[in-house]
Amino acid sequence: MLLRRVYKQHRWLASHVKFLSTQKSSIDIKVDNDGIAILNLQRPPVNSFSMDFLKELSKSLDFVENNKITAMILTSAFPRVFSAGLDINEVYKPDAVRFKEFWTTLQEVWMKLFGARFITAAAINGQSPAGGCLMAMSCEYRVMIKGTFTIGMNETSLGLIAPTWFMELVKNTINVRDAEYAFTTSRMFTPEEALKVRLIDEIAADKDDAIAKCKRFIKKFDEITPSARINTKMKLRGPAIKKLQNTRQEDTEEIYQLVIHPDTQKVAIFQLYSSPVSANPAIITGYDPMEVCIENCAQCKKMLGAWFEGQLCAESCIKYRGKMIPDCENYASISPFLNKL
Numbered sequence: 001m002l003l004r005r006v007y008k009q010h011r012w013l014a015s016h017v018k019f020l021s022t023q024k025s026s027i028d029i030k031v032d033n034d035g036i037a038i039l040n041l042q043r044p045p046v047n048s049f050s051m052d053f054l055k056e057l058s059k060s061l062d063f064v065e066n067n068k069i070t071a072m073i074l075t076s077a078f079p080r081v082f083s084a085g086l087d088i089n090e091v092y093k094p095d096a097v098r099f100k101e102f103w104t105t106l107q108e109v110w111m112k113l114f115g116a117r118f119i120t121a122a123a124i125n126g127q128s129p130a131g132g133c134l135m136a137m138s139c140e141y142r143v144m145i146k147g148t149f150t151i152g153m154n155e156t157s158l159g160l161i162a163p164t165w166f167m168e169l170v171k172n173t174i175n176v177r178d179a180e181y182a183f184t185t186s187r188m189f190t191p192e193e194a195l196k197v198r199l200i201d202e203i204a205a206d207k208d209d210a211i212a213k214c215k216r217f218i219k220k221f222d223e224i225t226p227s228a229r230i231n232t233k234m235k236l237r238g239p240a241i242k243k244l245q246n247t248r249q250e251d252t253e254e255i256y257q258l259v260i261h262p263d264t265q266k267v268a269i270f271q272l273y274s275s276p277v278s279a280n281p282a283i284i285t286g287y288d289p290m291e292v293c294i295e296n297c298a299q300c301k302k303m304l305g306a307w308f309e310g311q312l313c314a315e316s317c318i319k320y321r322g323k324m325i326p327d328c329e330n331y332a333s334i335s336p337f338l339n340k341l
């Protein structure tokens with residue numbers, strides 16, 4: 001078998017991957033007996049893409065490429081989340097220089113993953129919104145585990161517009177009508193729904209089964225001449241990569257302008273302060289009533305959970321420019337946002 005022969009050549013890799021699998025590493029790489037690299041993403045808590053994480057991912061992809069490993073499976077070490085997409089901390093009040101470096105790194109990682117010469121598959125073992133979905137979509141095959149998890153492009157709900165190259169990728173994977181509907185409405189798909197529109201290729205019972213199904217896909221190439229596979233993939237994917245290569249600066253500038261827009265920032269702050277750990281009004285830098293208002297909404301959401309309509313509260317902060325700040329312990333001030341569960 002072709003893959004077995006390749007594995008023999010790369011048996012030594014098992015002992016050489018340690019440098020990428022130190023305790024500090026956010027990506028654990030293991031090369032299995034068939035010579036397939038399994039990348040377990042393990043950046044707590046939700047594998048969100050920070051600049052450092054993207055750089056590590058970039059190095060990991062180089063490692064797979066440079067060692068002529070035939071195939072790679074991307075998965076998550078966490079039981080409920082594949083990846084939460086962009087790290088909100090990179091989006092909230094961004095420094096222009098850092099953000100542009102961040103986005104350039106993201107473009108680079110995407111081009112490496114999408115244009116990888118090795119076979120790529122994603123074992124999606126948990127939630128996969130926005131950037132998490134893009135990462136999976138950039139692979140050649142997707143298997144998602146059944147359960148209450150969802151996958152999709154929820155950028156518009158955050159006030160963001162997905163980059164053109166992501167839209168093109170989705171349009172080339174599912175049909176244009178489904179893509180437009182999903183992008184504009186921020187629709188999140190259950191595994192069954194995702195399979196129906198071909199956003200994913202298979203559903204698995206659990207992570208092991210998802211990896212086994214990815215391997216079954218990879219095995220199909222045992223019977224195919226490697227150069228024919230690679231050149232075909234490059235012919236199909238090359239134009240999209242070239243297009244981004246020619247427009248990288250405009251793409252970065254466009255996203256930066258979008259990210260610093262006040263409406264996007266309000267959503268970003270709501271997401272950030274929705275965390276029980278970081279919800280701390282004392283952290284506020286300067287007194288912006290709208291900012292205080294949104295932080296309080298996040299605080300109340302954490303206290304009251306499903307009873308409280310956090311997003312509605314945040315929208316009201318924006319609408320009334322922070323003139324009516326909710327106090328979680330004052331029923332009158334929060335009653336418009338309490339639902340009737």
Ligand SMILES: CC/C=C\C/C=C\C/C=C\C/C=C/C(=O)SCCNC(=O)CCNC(=O)[C@H](O)C(C)(C)COP(=O)(O)OP(=O)(O)OC[C@H]1O[C@@H](n2cnc3c(N)ncnc32)[C@H](O)[C@@H]1OP(=O)(O)O
Pocket residue numbers: 045046048049080081083084085086087088089106109110113127129130131132134135138154155158160161162163166271272274275276277278
């Ligand atoms: C190869 C190319 C690779 C990548 C391409 C990437 C992007 C480029 C393309 C398109 C644009 C993309 C835009 C985005 O990705 S914007 C980000 C969109 N993400 C979200 O909206 C996800 C928000 N999070 C959630 O919905 C849930 O957290 C999630 C379903 C992921 C998990 O829910 P769960 O109930 O299990 O956990 P939580 O209590 O909600 O969260 C735990 C913990 O994690 C923190 N968290 C969650 N999401 C993020 C994030 N995106 N960034 C940073 N931190 C995040 C959350 O605050 C909690 O923190 P703590 O309370 O401190 O534990």
